[in-house]
């Protein structure tokens with residue numbers, strides 16, 4: 349049996365580069381240790397094994413609810429999302445809750461969200477500054493937050509909506525510091541500290557969430573939003589979800605469902621705008637599919653190159669670079685015998701950059717997704733198995749709606765000296781400096797210009 353290789357360093361020394369220089373760290377480790385290596389995290393007594401061979405990812409994603417737990421690995425998100433968050437649950441409880449949350453995020457429901465996504469993007473674009481450099485990430489974040497707030501609560505305006513929006517932005521900003529991914533730093537050391545501000549912001553957001561839950565329970569007001577659905581859901585014993593469970597699921601959907609997609613969109617624009625011919629091809633496709641000038645959601649959804657562009661963005665720049673499971677029994681993975689209690693991690697980033705899977709892996713090439721279909725353990729930006737992201741269909745659909753609207757309604761370029769690099773924002777890896785862009789024009793006439801010049 350081969351021994352697992354890894355750096356013979358204490359956890360603090362490997363943790364620092366993993367937190368602050370995650371991608372160079374992962375690349376260096378992969379160069380030294382092909383397919384798998386170990387690293388220590390302070391929270392776990394056993395070293396974690398990081399796998400970056402697709403076959404090992406396949407084995408890990410095939411594990412059942414009693415074989416491996418993801419909730420225990422995600423426990424670090426507990427103070428923000430709450431104990432009843434889908435991300436933190438395991439076993440039967442997880443499956444039950446997942447079943448409840450799936451329907452509104454299922455592929456068939458997407459069509460009902462498209463027009464809203466497009467309208468929100470157009471409204472945002474109307475406020476973008478022209479011919480000057482601006483960070484697009486925060487604008488995209490505002491769009492995706494508005495989208496998810498409407499899908500979750502069914503409300504789009506009013507005092508609650510605005511106050512909740514403000515608090516969520518504040519909470520997100522406060523959690524971007526990677527140090528808060530280390531449990532020992534999740535401590536309230538008094539006023540003026542970041543964690544204290546976070547606790548206060550969470551408290552205010554909770555008051556609003558609980559207030560809305562109670563209001564809806566007593567008024568009986570229902571719509572086609574996720575909260576309405578969860579309020580009426582019953583478990584096998586006929587019991588409804590408690591207020592605490594509802595709060596944790598709402599917070600999970602709001603947190604997991606907007607910054608991730610905004611980051612993917614920022615990366616998408618970064619790569620699309622580096623190729624004039626790709627911009628022209630994407631616009632031409634929108635025209636050919638009849639999605640222009642009105643931006644019809646069902647026609648945008650049919651655009652194959654746009655879909656491939658979203659997939660290639662998530663391949664080259666996965667927003668979440670690693671997912672993990674805590675093994676509940678001894679088992680063999682990737683040819684190694686692992687003990688119960690071992691964290692088995694899958695490096696999405698490293699698998700996506702394997703030249704044997706993706707030739708010339710650092711090149712942005714959406715056509716590779718038109719030429720070939722990749723298996724779920726080869727293209728895995730949303731993780732896999734019974735823990736795969738429940739927002740996958742929603743996020744891909746939203747990316748396409750927002751990118752199509754931006755391509756149709758603006759002419760953008762990357763600024764001179766505007767090179768960006770990868771930075772960690774909490775659990776996500778985003779472009780630095782808020783992804784600066786310049787909007788040259790804002791109208792729809794360029795659609796024809798693009799077509800003529802292509």
Ligand code: HEM
Nearest residue numbers: 435604605608609612667668671730731732735737739743
């Ligand atoms: C581009 C956007 C997104 C990316 C890259 C992403 C990525 C991920 C990843 C990697 C996981 C962990 C999967 C695993 O452990 O195997 C996950 C889980 C999850 N995501 Fe997403 N996500 C995105 C958008 C969304 C959206 C839009 C929502 C909700 C509307 C969402 C809700 C969730 C939830 C609730 C889980 C926990 C699933 C479970 O444990 O069963 N995500 N996501």
